[in-house]
Amino acid sequence: MFVKGTMPDRFDVLxxxxxxxxxxxxxxxxxxxVQDRATGYVCVTxxxxxxxxxxxxxxxxxxxxSLLTVxxxxxxxxxxxxxxxxxxxxxxxxxxxxxxxxxxxPGDGSRESAEAGQELDAIQRPPSALRSPSSRLVPHPADLxxxxxxxxxxxxxxxxxxxxxxxxxxxxxxxxxxxxAGTWSPPFRDLTDDEWHDALRRVRESGASIxxxxxxxxxxERFMAGFVRRWDxxxxxxxxxxxxxxxxxxxxxxxxxxxxxxxxxxGSRTSDxxxxxxxxxxxxxxxxxxLAGLRADAPGWVKRCGLQWFHRLLQEPRRLGRRYLGxxxxxxxxxxxxxxLGGRGR
Numbered sequence: 001m002f003v004k005g006t007m008p009d010r011f012d013v014l015x016x017x018x019x020x021x022x023x024x025x026x027x028x029x030x031x032x033x034v035q036d037r038a039t040g041y042v043c044v045t046x047x048x049x050x051x052x053x054x055x056x057x058x059x060x061x062x063x064x065x066s067l068l069t070v071x072x073x074x075x076x077x078x079x080x081x082x083x084x085x086x087x088x089x090x091x092x093x094x095x096x097x098x099x100x101x102x103x104x105x106p107g108d109g110s111r112e113s114a115e116a117g118q119e120l121d122a123i124q125r126p127p128s129a130l131r132s133p134s135s136r137l138v139p140h141p142a143d144l145x146x147x148x149x150x151x152x153x154x155x156x157x158x159x160x161x162x163x164x165x166x167x168x169x170x171x172x173x174x175x176x177x178x179x180x181a182g183t184w185s186p187p188f189r190d191l192t193d194d195e196w197h198d199a200l201r202r203v204r205e206s207g208a209s210i211x212x213x214x215x216x217x218x219x220x221e222r223f224m225a226g227f228v229r230r231w232d233x234x235x236x237x238x239x240x241x242x243x244x245x246x247x248x249x250x251x252x253x254x255x256x257x258x259x260x261x262x263x264x265x266x267g268s269r270t271s272d273x274x275x276x277x278x279x280x281x282x283x284x285x286x287x288x289x290x291l292a293g294l295r296a297d298a299p300g301w302v303k304r305c306g307l308q309w310f311h312r313l314l315q316e317p318r319r320l321g322r323r324y325l326g327x328x329x330x331x332x333x334x335x336x337x338x339x340x341l342g343g344r345g346r
Contacts, residue, residue: 010069011085013076014334015060016045016053019068020080022089026070027099030280033067034152034209037278039231041066041224044093044284045217046073047331052218059218062225067280070096075331079338093284094291097212100282101154101175153179155206157199158214159288161185167292182206186215200227200236203279211281214288224281231279 010017021029030042043049043066053060063069070091071077080088154171156164164183171178184202191199203211211227213220230236289295295315 011080011083011088013079014050014054014331016050017064017069018045018071018076018080020085020088021068021070021091022087023091023095023099025087026068026091026096027103029068030100030210030282031103031152033280034278038067038280039228039278041221041228041281042283043069043221043224044072044091044096044282045069045076045221046071047075048327049217049221050076051327051331056218059221062221065225075335075339079335082339093287094297096282097284097287097291100152100210101171101178103152152210153181153206153208155181155203155208155211156183156214156288157186157203157211158220159185163288163292163294166294167288170292181208196226196230197236200230202236204236209279211279212288213281213283214285215283216285217283220283220285224283227281228279 009020011020012018019026026042033040043063045063049059049063053063071080071088072090072092074090077088077090156167158164159167161183164185168180168183171180182202182205184199186199187195213224215223286295290297
């Protein structure tokens with residue numbers, strides 16, 4: 001078990017325990033995990049991740065041992081609602097990234113998060129024929145209190161150096177209170193032991209409390225689990241006398257609206273090199289391209305109908321054709337009994 005801390009309520013989808021959250025509550029729990037100095041990772045999963053987990057038992061275990069495994073797909077939301085599982089809404093990777101990055105802005109977005117969660121609940125309900133009479137939003141006790149005002153710094157890991165630079169610039173413009181502590185573009189292959197050590201060292205020395213991972217499924221889930229396992233083993237801590245390597249590290253200019261870090265998170269200061277004792281990784285896949293302005297997001301009505309996969313297929317038919325044409329029909333066939341007959345939450 002890699003993750004420290006308690007696990008929220010979950011519901012089972014073909015063996016993967018998906019967290020019973022929506023965008024607002026997922027954001028709140030991530031913020032609380034940072035304040036509580038939890039170490040773990042967040043999987044943002046949809047049909048592709050579920051089907052890959054059916055074929056790979058270890059990948060399924062990684063999803064089930066996460067801090068959160070949030071439902072990034074309307075069919076998962078419909079299954080939860082049909083079973084009467086409360087408080088579930090779609091948590092789309094780019095939306096989650098925007099919400100967490102914006103949580104340190106003036107007013108911190110807590111009220112907006114709650115309102116957005118209620119709005120998403122209204123538009124993400126399944127068709128009436130598939131809706132359980134008992135399906136309703138009931139806040140989880142952990143989400144009743146507003147998230148604490150915690151200052152966070154962020155590390156961007158994945159994609160290419162060019163995309164990361166553009167993304168960091170966009171985040172600086174759109175979220176002036178978000179501190180980008182560093183970036184790293186890993187090689188497009190399995191990491192060597194030295195590269196693992198370098199990745200861990202970069203994050204520790206940056207002081208980042210959240211690492212955004214954009215590597216695509218299932219690579220990013222395996223990476224996050226391996227990172228947390230090595231982090232807990234103490235890898236990547238600065239050797240005595242070792243100097244800091246500044247390449248690909250973004251110098252964090254103090255945001256004008258940035259309050260002092262909370263005493264409960266001593267590792268949040270980027271000047272405390274090597275002192276970072278906890279970290280939360282969030283795998284968001286293509287969110288880097290979306291937030292950097294390199295890929296068009298799907299229209300709202302496409303998302304509400306559960307057809308965003310088709311929108312992405314039209315954008316990247318060669319890369320995604322085999323994945324979606326093989327995954328989507330098989331996934332829908334397997335969950336059809338849940339959608340038609342319902343059932344008790346597992």
